[in-house]
Amino acid sequence: MAEIIEPFEFKQCISILKSTGKKAKNLRELRDVIEAVSDECIFHHTYQYFIKGHVLEYTNDFAHWAGESLEERALSEHLSNIDPYDFKNINNLRNELLGVIDEYLKRFPEPREAMPGDEFCFNETMTLIFPVGIRAKNLAEFLTAIKYVETGSVYYHFYEARIRLGSGIDDFSRWIEDAFGKRELVELIRAIDPFMHSLEGIREHITEAVEEEVRKDMEVIDRCLTSI
């Protein structure tokens, strides 16, 4: 009897922004609030930056603010270089952020203030996860689906999954590994650097890798038919 393959269920998440009411108008205040805010707040300003799916100038809200509002370019480069997925928990990430800011403050103790109205606002989110009504039973169906699902779904399975399951692994490659054991494809997907692409870019890379795999599978069938 053929082994039953668990279909891949595409889900998506949306986040409703919640204000903590805390603001920072300069780097020292930013530092002090980062030290005190909730894990959810740090999570939102770092991991969830990627859901915005746009500019790759920065990789988190703190770097964005340091670059655009304080015009501290070197600091924003340091902060952008922090990969949240390198950390096992939020507190370690928080400490890294603080370390980078403290180091910068030692070298440049009087950074400028943000313009009034351009303060950093500390937010959190409420997240709602829901199925989008698409299931893939095999790689060909998966290929069709990944081309058409919304980028919010790509975010949920490619970025959010790394934290949700605590293993730093995306849902797509996990399913392909569990269901088909295709190691080469799994490695290709895991090699896609989340830092270096927009959500559309991530989709393109996954599509390309899966398409190549599906094509190879079809060619095997072709060769079988030719040999007959």
Added chain:
Amino acid sequence: MFNQYLGISPKSDLLLLQMLAARLHNRTFLHINSTREGGGVAEILQRMTPVLTELGIDARWEVIEGDSKFFDITKKIHNALQGTSEEITDTMWQYHFEINSKNAEKLNLEADAVLIHDPQPAPLIAFKKTGLWMWRCHIDVSNPQKEVCDYLMQYCEKYDATIFSVAKFAKAMAIDEFIVSPSIDPVSDKNRELTDEEITETLSKFQIPTDRPIVLQVSRFDRFKDPIGVIKAFRIVNKYNDCTLILAGSPATDDPEGEIVLNEVKEYAANDPDIYILLLPTFSDKDINALQRIATIILQKSLKEGFGLTVSESMWKGKPVIGGATGGIPLQIIHGVTGFLVHSVEGAAFRIRQLLNNPEMAKKIGENAREHVRKNFLITRQVRDYLSIWYTLENKGKSILEL
């Protein structure tokens, strides 16, 4: 109503709306504001209430009544919250409360969720009977007159949650403060697709030539919208590129400065045949829509702005928008991706020239702009957010909910 948004709004928003509505089926959702027509809040409520009903939610929209004395006071409160200096005496606050008290006697305030819009009906919280009560602030309270804001906050803190349009408007409060951006309605007269005949009608009405690129700004004649700055930028551009400027706006009857600014603008334009100054009647949605659709580039060169929904309206028409980096404009324009943010007349002039000389870039930015609005600033997303907040408040304590 709901079906009108199929194929326009993101599928996931419509799906989530239906899922949330199924969980809140037959529950009562009461909205209260202070006017049945006129203004963005009434516009949204007119659209949203039937959509909610169609989704199976028992939605009601009530309007508080008051005399001119009441509305004079609330206008002053509104201005003070936006930073204008106003004196609100204890007697005035008392009258504000009394009128709300009279309304509370007449209105049925029983509902599972109650959304109170803006400061006018805020004191109704004192008459809460059941359900979750949320206060929705639609105005820019980033720099309010402190004592007026503090007084109002005494009411707001009695609610279960508040909702602001922009994160920087939120205050340090002991209750949940959600951020929900305003939105545009893609099927309204101001934003729906127009036929060629409808566009031609507007063009001939205002005798606008289309043989040259058109640069447009739609806004009230208000110094904060910097109409003079727009003309200055246009004059720099016109040395290099032959084009037409349209400044279109409605007379603001409640703004005595409007006419003064309009005259300043006319004087500054000095009968330049390349500059069209259009004073549109108050309800000119279709004409504004047509002007935005025939424009090559749209400006919103504000120096101070609340949210600036005209930016989203223009972006929705696939136009490259150049906006002042102020208020809610940077939330809509991602610099270089969905438009350009500028800080000066020269900056605006440079970006106009850049776009006029790079039609491919203008096209790409326009496409990105429309998609950005589709994902973030359509009314369906706003309704989705209201239902999500209601649902999350009922599941208090959880920051992640799976449907």
